[in-house]
Amino acid sequence: MKLNKTMMTDLYEITMAQTYFDDKAFDKIVYFDGFFRVLPLESGYAIMSGVDNIIDYIQNINFDNDDIEYLRSTNKFTEDFLDYLSKFKFNGDVWIVPDGTVVFGNEILITVRASLIEAQIIETTILSYLNSCIKYTTAARRLVEASNGKPIMEFGARRADGPEAAVLASKCAFIAGCVGTSNVMAGKIYDIPVMGTMAHSMISAEDEEYDAFMKYAKSFPDDANFLIDTYDTIKSGIVNSIKVTKDFLIPNGYRLKSVRIDSGDLSYLSKQVRKILDEEGMEDTKIVLSNSIDPYTLTSLLVQNAKFDSVGAGDNIVAPKARVGVVYKLVAIEENQEIVPRIKISNEALKIVNPGYKKLYRFYDKETGYALGDVMALHDEVIPSEEFTLIDPLNEFNTTTITNYTFKELQVPLFINGKLVYEDPDIREKQKYCNSQMASMYPEVKRLEYPHKYYVDQTQRLIDLKKDLILEHKKQFEG
Amino acid sequence: MKLNKTMMTDLYEITMAQTYFDDKAFDKIVYFDGFFRVLPLESGYAIMSGVDNIIDYIQNINFDNDDIEYLRSTNKFTEDFLDYLSKFKFNGDVWIVPDGTVVFGNEILITVRASLIEAQIIETTILSYLNSCIKYTTAARRLVEASNGKPIMEFGARRADGPEAAVLASKCAFIAGCVGTSNVMAGKIYDIPVMGTMAHSMISAEDEEYDAFMKYAKSFPDDANFLIDTYDTIKSGIVNSIKVTKDFLIPNGYRLKSVRIDSGDLSYLSKQVRKILDEEGMEDTKIVLSNSIDPYTLTSLLVQNAKFDSVGAGDNIVAPKARVGVVYKLVAIEENQEIVPRIKISNEALKIVNPGYKKLYRFYDKETGYALGDVMALHDEVIPSEEFTLIDPLNEFNTTTITNYTFKELQVPLFINGKLVYEDPDIREKQKYCNSQMASMYPEVKRLEYPHKYYVDQTQRLIDLKKDLILEHKKQFEG
Numbered sequence: 001m002k003l004n005k006t007m008m009t010d011l012y013e014i015t016m017a018q019t020y021f022d023d024k025a026f027d028k029i030v031y032f033d034g035f036f037r038v039l040p041l042e043s044g045y046a047i048m049s050g051v052d053n054i055i056d057y058i059q060n061i062n063f064d065n066d067d068i069e070y071l072r073s074t075n076k077f078t079e080d081f082l083d084y085l086s087k088f089k090f091n092g093d094v095w096i097v098p099d100g101t102v103v104f105g106n107e108i109l110i111t112v113r114a115s116l117i118e119a120q121i122i123e124t125t126i127l128s129y130l131n132s133c134i135k136y137t138t139a140a141r142r143l144v145e146a147s148n149g150k151p152i153m154e155f156g157a158r159r160a161d162g163p164e165a166a167v168l169a170s171k172c173a174f175i176a177g178c179v180g181t182s183n184v185m186a187g188k189i190y191d192i193p194v195m196g197t198m199a200h201s202m203i204s205a206e207d208e209e210y211d212a213f214m215k216y217a218k219s220f221p222d223d224a225n226f227l228i229d230t231y232d233t234i235k236s237g238i239v240n241s242i243k244v245t246k247d248f249l250i251p252n253g254y255r256l257k258s259v260r261i262d263s264g265d266l267s268y269l270s271k272q273v274r275k276i277l278d279e280e281g282m283e284d285t286k287i288v289l290s291n292s293i294d295p296y297t298l299t300s301l302l303v304q305n306a307k308f309d310s311v312g313a314g315d316n317i318v319a320p321k322a323r324v325g326v327v328y329k330l331v332a333i334e335e336n337q338e339i340v341p342r343i344k345i346s347n348e349a350l351k352i353v354n355p356g357y358k359k360l361y362r363f364y365d366k367e368t369g370y371a372l373g374d375v376m377a378l379h380d381e382v383i384p385s386e387e388f389t390l391i392d393p394l395n396e397f398n399t400t401t402i403t404n405y406t407f408k409e410l411q412v413p414l415f416i417n418g419k420l421v422y423e424d425p426d427i428r429e430k431q432k433y434c435n436s437q438m439a440s441m442y443p444e445v446k447r448l449e450y451p452h453k454y455y456v457d458q459t460q461r462l463i464d465l466k467k468d469l470i471l472e473h474k475k476q477f478e479g
Numbered sequence: 480m481k482l483n484k485t486m487m488t489d490l491y492e493i494t495m496a497q498t499y500f501d502d503k504a505f506d507k508i509v510y511f512d513g514f515f516r517v518l519p520l521e522s523g524y525a526i527m528s529g530v531d532n533i534i535d536y537i538q539n540i541n542f543d544n545d546d547i548e549y550l551r552s553t554n555k556f557t558e559d560f561l562d563y564l565s566k567f568k569f570n571g572d573v574w575i576v577p578d579g580t581v582v583f584g585n586e587i588l589i590t591v592r593a594s595l596i597e598a599q600i601i602e603t604t605i606l607s608y609l610n611s612c613i614k615y616t617t618a619a620r621r622l623v624e625a626s627n628g629k630p631i632m633e634f635g636a637r638r639a640d641g642p643e644a645a646v647l648a649s650k651c652a653f654i655a656g657c658v659g660t661s662n663v664m665a666g667k668i669y670d671i672p673v674m675g676t677m678a679h680s681m682i683s684a685e686d687e688e689y690d691a692f693m694k695y696a697k698s699f700p701d702d703a704n705f706l707i708d709t710y711d712t713i714k715s716g717i718v719n720s721i722k723v724t725k726d727f728l729i730p731n732g733y734r735l736k737s738v739r740i741d742s743g744d745l746s747y748l749s750k751q752v753r754k755i756l757d758e759e760g761m762e763d764t765k766i767v768l769s770n771s772i773d774p775y776t777l778t779s780l781l782v783q784n785a786k787f788d789s790v791g792a793g794d795n796i797v798a799p800k801a802r803v804g805v806v807y808k809l810v811a812i813e814e815n816q817e818i819v820p821r822i823k824i825s826n827e828a829l830k831i832v833n834p835g836y837k838k839l840y841r842f843y844d845k846e847t848g849y850a851l852g853d854v855m856a857l858h859d860e861v862i863p864s865e866e867f868t869l870i871d872p873l874n875e876f877n878t879t880t881i882t883n884y885t886f887k888e889l890q891v892p893l894f895i896n897g898k899l900v901y902e903d904p905d906i907r908e909k910q911k912y913c914n915s916q917m918a919s920m921y922p923e924v925k926r927l928e929y930p931h932k933y934y935v936d937q938t939q940r941l942i943d944l945k946k947d948l949i950l951e952h953k954k955q956f957e958g
Contacts, residue, residue: 231955
């Protein structure tokens with residue numbers, strides 16, 4: 001999966017770079033924030049991921065001879081600049097929120113401090129990783145939350161946006177708490193448990209469903225999982241499953257591990273199948289459900305007391321009908337050793353960028369450990385340890401004063417002067433971290449429908465800075 | 480982009496293969512159809528694509544030593560079988576609908592005839608290419624149709640499901656009729672025109688918007704495109720654009736090529752900007768609009784007589800909130816040199832597979848050239864040339880008898896005995912073909928909202944075969 005992704009950048013990143021090059025702006029240091037504005041899937045939370053991809057991408061940036069030749073062929077760039085590009089490396093600083101962290105709208109997921117050219121060229125690929133990985137991880141976690149402890153297996157490869165996206169999705173699903181994937185390449189690359197049952201085609205390829213089950217049982221006697229809905233779950237699938245169990249598995253000292261139901265009314269069928277299996281003394285045979293299961297279906301199944309042990313989920317992890325619109329905005333520049341905040345104005349209040357080099361903090365109740373809210377502050381603000389007032393940036397009258405709290409900065413340093421300074425945890429550690437992150441959230445934030453809106457507040461200084469900058473620009477146009 | 484994608488397969492494809500291997504079913508020849516059931520995006524049509532990816536994938540299938548080692552480590556497979564896998568190649572036949580073809584629900588986009596093992600192992604990656612490429616191409620074409628001839632540029636890389644998906648999307652958008660992409664890697668790989676303007680950050684990095692425009696103009700005097708909405712489109716952006724044009728471009732013999740508006744009310748602002756530009760004698764400066772433009776917004780803009788020359792579209796091409804659920808179903812097996820149809824039953828009528836080795840035909844009105852409807856027939860049916868009755872498979876009373884028609888088979892042979900037999904057209908040819916395909920569709924099918932449902936009918940023989948197979952299975956359970 002090591003592909004040179006240097007050229008995966010928008011043309012304007014390179015034309016702007018040519019301009020900065022012509023302007024000799026190599027030492028112009030800027031700050032960019034990456035954030036999304038609105039939570040996807042009407043979710044109360046999102047889960048950060050993509051850090052490993054960003055590390056890999058930045059470490060391997062390199063315009064090779066072929067790339068330079070191609071850029072030359074566009075007749076847009078000077079030879080001096082192409083020569084500069086051929087030696088291009090990222091030498092800046094990156095702070096990032098670690099994989100598995102619960103995150104919210106407008107939070108600075110990534111902050112880049114670098115020369116204007118360097119900060120700009122890495123934009124496109126970083127955004128595509130964040131937009132996809134956060135989408136997958138969030139969608140998967142919502143299934144994990146809805147399943148009330150029943151394992152979720154990710155079976156989505158075929159519905160992904162191509163093979164590489166499938167591998168990304170499998171990785172993200174595991175971080176989010178899925179127990180494994182059907183995707184063999186993801187299993188190999190990330191050492192995620194691979195799992196699966198059988199396809200309908202295996203049954204329709206045989207004259208009799210019984211034969212298909214028997215052949216599978218003979219090849220995998222200790223891992224026999226039958227798909228029972230090809231013809232008729234109750235009249236055929238479960239009948240043949242029991243026959244093969246009695247004819248072959250039990251006489252040879254094995255048990256039927258599971259049956260999977262992939263169509264029909266999963267609540268009704270699962271209860272029927274459970275009853276039949278139990279009557280046959282097959283209480284240990286598990287029931288797996290699949291068929292475009294989303295968190296809402298899953299909740300309904302549990303409410304109706306459907307009998308199942310695990311879920312195979314595909315399109316609702318790898319192809320949720322959702323977008324995470326992470327954007328990357330310039331928020332400050334350095335001038336004469338000073339950090340000067342910058343802003344992008346918009347008629348839509350929500351789209352005005354939060355200016356300045358900032359830090360993101362999460363506050364926890366010292367007693368319960370629950371997260372109370374997040375606050376963005378300017379980088380040099382000192383957070384008091386006894387009492388603190390969080391201010392809603394969209395309604396300054398909406399304040400919350402807290403005491404008896406702890407707090408934690410959410411970003412960690414990833415690159416300093418182009419050097420990786422972060423030890424990216426193992427994928428299993430990320431999964432554990434995600435679980436602990438979710439455990440620190442109030443249940444109200446995690447509610448599937450109409451969740452509580454978690455506080456993403458700001459300090460008075462940041463709010464004032466933003467207002468000042470807006471007024472300054474307003475004055476400028478109006479004379 | 481040549482990545483070995485052999486391992487991008489669901490585990491069950493390989494466990495089933497182990498079973499077939501144990502069963503010595505190497506010579507069991509089967510037929511699989513790939514099709515989607517429902518058109519995405521409430522569209523009246525979809526556009527086929529992904530053929531080049533499937534060619535590349537199948538030609539490069541190879542489980543390398545690393546892959547075999549990984550599979551061995553799962554303790555699921557026998558050494559004999561792993562040895563077989565290490566020599567695995569695809570030796571079967573594939574028929575496919577060419578890229579750029581207009582396609583509809585239930586149509587056989589791909590048919591695979593191969594040994595059971597081979598047909599099964601290629602399923603996952605083929606589906607992920609079809610599901611993603613058809614989604615992108617269809618979404619892009621809907622924008623192209625809505626734009627009434629105004630060029631659409633694809634700017635979506637940052638919103639794609641990772642860098643490789645971004646490249647797929649750019650390719651698909653071009654096939655669908657977009658004029659170019661911002662994605663430099665796609666430009667390089669597919670020789671698609673690359674285009675772009677500038678980012679807001681370029682303006683906010685400077686003290687004055689004027690300075691940013693001036694610097695860009697100096698670097699790209701013959702390709703000056705200014706983004707004018709960073710502070711205020713009317714009060715600042717267009718004012719500074721005109722200043723730089725007069726201060727630098729015109730005195731040096733250049734013109735301002737375009738301005739881009741990326742926020743605010745695009746209809747109102749574009750009309751104002753057009754008026755101001757025209758008053759300044761800058762009638763030749765084009766207006767580019769962007770900001771999550773979808774076919775509906777685009778239609779509204781045209782209805783309101785917004786003044787623009789082209790559109791940059793991103794998320795509505797690379798991340799449409801839509802899925803194309805292409806599935807891959809076994810429809811026949813060969814037994815004693817005979818093709819025996821197979822079926823997968825479901826309680827949901829729509830989900831019952833159309834059995835048998837089939838062909839897909841499109842009928843055209845001989846006078847107008849418009850497509851009249853498509854018909855699936857069993858492979859050995861002869862299509863009469865004088866009069867033909869199309870039958871709606873969901874309502875047999877709904878028939879249409881046509882005369883004075885021509886017809887065409889939609890699938891072409893792609894692989895025969897594992898050998899590529901198709902010359903995949905150049906991407907520009909595919910774009911032209913897509914345009915001609917769309918031109919052959921009645922406007923009612925292409926309508927953005929509540930389109931006419933195009934006929935995807937079947938022959939009486941196919942309908943009867945399906946009924947017979949369903950009854951046969953029904954009898955089996957009830958007898």
